[in-house]
Amino acid sequence: MxxxxxxxxxxxxxxxVIGLIAVTLQKLGNPANMGICVACFERDIAGALGFHRAxxxxxxxxxxxxxxxxxxxxxxxTKEYQPRAGSSTIIRFFLGMFAMIGALxxxxxxxxxxxxxxxxxxxxxxxxxGLAAGIGIGVLFLKKGFSLGRNYKLxxxxxxxxxxxxxxxxxxxxxxxxxxxxLLFLSAKGPGSMHARITVSLAAGLFIGAxxxxxxxxxxxxxxxxxxxxxxxxxxxxxxxVAAATAxxxxxxxxxxxxxxxxxxxxxxxxxxGGMVLSGxxxxxxxxxPGRQLIMxxxxxxxxxxxxxxxxxxAAVAHNFLLASSAAGTGKFGPAAVIIGIVxxxxxxxxxxxxxx
Amino acid sequence: MAEKIDARGLSCPQxxxxxxxxxxxxxxxxxxxxxxxxxxxxxxxxxxxNSLSGSAAADGDSFIISVSKK
Numbered sequence: 542m543x544x545x546x547x548x549x550x551x552x553x554x555x556x557x558v559i560g561l562i563a564v565t566l567q568k569l570g571n572p573a574n575m576g577i578c579v580a581c582f583e584r585d586i587a588g589a590l591g592f593h594r595a596x597x598x599x600x601x602x603x604x605x606x607x608x609x610x611x612x613x614x615x616x617x618x619t620k621e622y623q624p625r626a627g628s629s630t631i632i633r634f635f636l637g638m639f640a641m642i643g644a645l646x647x648x649x650x651x652x653x654x655x656x657x658x659x660x661x662x663x664x665x666x667x668x669x670x671g672l673a674a675g676i677g678i679g680v681l682f683l684k685k686g687f688s689l690g691r692n693y694k695l696x697x698x699x700x701x702x703x704x705x706x707x708x709x710x711x712x713x714x715x716x717x718x719x720x721x722x723x724l725l726f727l728s729a730k731g732p733g734s735m736h737a738r739i740t741v742s743l744a745a746g747l748f749i750g751a752x753x754x755x756x757x758x759x760x761x762x763x764x765x766x767x768x769x770x771x772x773x774x775x776x777x778x779x780x781x782x783v784a785a786a787t788a789x790x791x792x793x794x795x796x797x798x799x800x801x802x803x804x805x806x807x808x809x810x811x812x813x814x815g816g817m818v819l820s821g822x823x824x825x826x827x828x829x830x831p832g833r834q835l836i837m838x839x840x841x842x843x844x845x846x847x848x849x850x851x852x853x854x855x856a857a858v859a860h861n862f863l864l865a866s867s868a869a870g871t872g873k874f875g876p877a878a879v880i881i882g883i884v885x886x887x888x889x890x891x892x893x894x895x896x897x898x
Numbered sequence: 899m900a901e902k903i904d905a906r907g908l909s910c911p912q913x914x915x916x917x918x919x920x921x922x923x924x925x926x927x928x929x930x931x932x933x934x935x936x937x938x939x940x941x942x943x944x945x946x947x948n949s950l951s952g953s954a955a956a957d958g959d960s961f962i963i964s965v966s967k968k
């Protein structure tokens with residue numbers, strides 16, 4: 542069976558749908574220019590579980606669970622559910638951690654960078670430039686034979702663990718909301734308190750997870766493929782996302798151009814750039830943007846799941862150690878952490894090269 | 899015997915990088931073995947882009963992509 546979504550039209554359709562759904566989620570309650578942000582939403586999950594105590598960013602985001610579960614179900618049906626693991630797992634954990642730290646210095650993952658751009662937040666331009674620069678460094682390593690090594694097939698049950706965890710998180714959220722149980726930390730104010738209805742968020746995540754699994758939508762990959770192979774396939778999906786989201790933002794009256802006073806954003810350009818250099822490099826070395834890592838964990842890729850766990854821990858680290866930015870600017874130790882992260886990635890890039898025969 | 903590139907288990911985009919390297923070496927007849935649908939699609943797209951033709955055949959959990967001149 543030919544996979545429609547892997548065609549040019551398919552990837553453009555996927556990007557446009559993600560853009561439309563994300564902007565609509567904002568209309569339905571999600572934070573501004575944050576319809577779907579994988580980094581921000583994993584950060585909120587870390588907060589809801591009490592891994593960090595920044596009380597304005599604590600919520601179990603059903604979108605994240607939906608992305609993993611949507612991909613899981615589709616992968617099962619299309620026989621692409623293939624549990625696998627064992628490719629430099631601990632390195633992937635730290636790449637995830639540093640990717641999150643970089644993203645929280647900028648305040649968004651690549652998806653949110655695109656959504657911020659679509660909402661008129663021009664700070665996203667410096668962030669995306671940083672992302673491209675980081676990916677560029679990653680491409681140089683890839684051309685020199687960078688590899689985290691092969692993964693190996695696992696038993697079928699090995700791939701259920703992560704999707705099952707996502708399901709548990711959603712059940713915990715529903716229980717908390719129904720029973721007011723004190724099971725989770727949920728924000729009463731701030732971005733964490735802003736969300737669409739659970740069912741809407743979950744449905745949106747499931748649908749995007751399904752079509753992203755089929756189309757292999759990846760923001761990091763879109764820039765990498767241009768640099769590596771002059772391949773414009775994935776970027777057509779990314780451009781469709783921006784075009785669709787921008788258009789719908791105009792319709793909803795959510796387009797507010799400028800640098801200053803953008804929602805959940807700051808104007809420290811050098812660290813908007815620097816944070817995303819770190820993220821872009823970490824994504825490139827790990828082989829996928831945060832959204833793609835969620836999709837791959839749904840397909841049974843344990844190494845991607847570990848990258849996601851690294852991101853969640855990274856969010857806790859970022860908020861517990863004053864690394865995360867806020868609307869007021871960068872956190873006290875954010876810039877230092879970005880530099881440490883870039884040095885870490887460079888060491889990995891230079892040392893993990895192999896001749897694959 | 900055509901050269902075989904074993905790209906099983908490698909993260910994106912390494913199967914494509916290995917294919918590119920083979921093409922750069924001047925190879926026009928070779929096989930690439932991958933084990934995910936996404937790697938199969940990516941390698942096929944890379945091959946087409948370089949004006950070669952590729953066809954994939956399932957082999958257990960893997961795909962063998964045979965590359966040849968158009």
